[in-house]
Amino acid sequence: QITLKESGPTLVRPTQTLTLTCTFSGFSLSSNGEGVGWIRQPPGKAPEWLALIYWDHDKRYSPSLKNRLTITKDISKNEVVLTVSNVDPVDTGTYYCVHGGWYAAHWGQGTPVTVSS
């Protein structure tokens, strides 16, 4: 059974850096074809894909946010970390960790993040 769980702060001040951790089980991110990504969803809006990291260390980022995003993985801990720098109130929403290299086959429960002073 594949599970993913997000953790991180619920409130972040503008201009700060947001760090989110995804802890997963049921698969290995060192196995061929595996990928873990992040998707966020502003309140009442559609999901927005942010970043993806593959088993072979390949990383993909949303072009509109690329300069502010960093995704890393720790195989030994079964963790993927996303950092979002210089946050703004428009970054408010629920952040989901997902399993899948092409489509999001499995989703975490999501973690709400509010950016406000």
Place this chain on the structure above:
Amino acid sequence: EIVMTQSPATLSVSPGERVTLSCRASQNIHNYLAWYQQRPGQAPRLLIYHASTTATGIPARFSGSGSGTEFTLTIAGLQSEDFAVYYCQQYNNFPPWTFGRGTKVEMK
């Protein structure tokens, strides 16, 4: 960036009805399309991938079709638990994956 357009935005239906949701891509995405269901307060869940392959554990009443730029999600015999928002997502050209704005299926 590929733009995904879903229609209608809202669909009012009664339980037991057959429902058809549409998704259009701004350019050819072959069959690299997924459908998700999102119930209130929950994370989205995968229903369909590769345009027509049903994900594990998804009831047989859900089916997907289409290729190129035009896609359809059909729910044959809507159940009460199917009232939700449905999103399509392309993964042919990425980054980025792109989602449609969703279709809300509500009770008539």
